[in-house]
Amino acid sequence: MFYPAGVQSAVIIGNLDGVHRGHQAVLQQARAIADARGLSAVVLTFDPHPSQVLRGFTPPRLATLERRVELLRRHGADQVVVEPFTSELAALTPERFVKELLVARLGAKAVVVGENFRFGAKRAGDLEAMRAFGAELGFEVAAAAVAGDERGPFSSTRVREAITTGDLDEATRLLGRRHSISGVVEGGDRRGRTIGFPTANLGGVVEVLPPHGVYAVFADDRPGVMNVGVRPTVDGTSLRIEVHLFDFDGDLYGQPMRVHLVGRIRDEKKFSGLDELRAQIAVDAAAARTILAGARPGDGG
CATH class of the missing domain: 3.40.50.620 (HUPs)
Known part of the structure; x- marks a missing residue:
């Protein structure tokens, strides 16, 4: 000690x-x-x-x-x-x-x-x-x-309540910065790459998570869009945290990553197939870019 x-x-x-x-x-x-x-x-x-x-x-x-x-x-x-x-x-x-x-x-x-x-x-x-x-x-x-x-x-209980109900603006106000989650990028099934949206799969996260859904985020200082959920379109059953980084094509496997939550875009939902999913991800990515435009990278604190 x-x-x-x-x-x-x-x-x-x-x-x-x-x-x-x-x-x-x-x-x-x-x-x-x-x-x-x-x-x-x-x-x-x-x-x-x-x-x-x-x-x-x-x-x-x-x-x-x-x-x-x-x-x-x-x-x-x-x-x-x-x-x-x-x-x-x-x-x-x-x-x-x-x-x-x-x-x-x-x-x-x-x-x-x-x-x-x-x-x-x-x-x-x-x-x-x-x-x-x-x-x-x-x-x-x-x-x-x-x-x-x-x-x-102000209390930790109030912050947890805001995050778990998806009220990221309130969480940011109570914290004085954005809530973030952290882990290590793990190997996935690489399905995102086949539909044009490669993702970093974040493992080992211990912090409070927001509800299942899609979020505009900064991964460290890189802008992106994140999905938290079980991926019902591909019959997923386990929780996944997947982050697509904009304009980035590097190898992140095994590296630590901190993801700062900026805005909630929508709930997770099941689509008819990969084509509909691909189209929706494109819409989500555009929405995330709009939310993040002009925003200070990182936790904003």
Whole structure:
């Protein structure tokens, strides 16, 4: 486990999945505290998700761990400490959690946590307990800023709901950037190439997916059109994520790819045959080009 050596820090604690606008507000708050006091802004996050260890359930991910670290750094963190969440960590008393992890290992001089934050065995520690430890051990404690809108605080739950219902505009608004999925390009049946629309088949995706359908996307920085679904026209049964890149004919097999979702075009549907499918893909590609025209490549953040 890596801990920044000899650092005095302002520590933000949380899972921070998706690093949405609510998380970004907290990062800005911690960044301001760190700058004012000459501290390093350090995020303490956990992997696997605490719910996996405590309840055997992990909420659908908005971002991979690597992407989360990247986004946390983008939005103000000097260091990101990923603490393995184990049953042993969950069993630490609140006092040991603070003294051993926050103070001894992370050099905490300021701690930023949410109003409902709980820590230590059986979730015994809360914000007031953290303040008491701070008074004893010499660090300040700030309640995390709450950013939101007329519907309430920004949250990972709201982002997941927007994505799974296909409301990409709302997901983009909540995240402050486009939602993305990532994986490795795998070999497929090459049927797309035979009808003039070769596709990259994305495997190993763990992030939340939108509903089955067709989407305008940027694959890394390349514009394209993506289908998520089971390909009913060719009697497909398993989920496939297929991306056709515009004006590209290179070999992508085995390479990582991040796909940024820009706009939803239509639902997945079954066509009468490959000729009708080919014609519809051409229409979809034209629609995607229109959506992407003038759009900033990548995640738009």
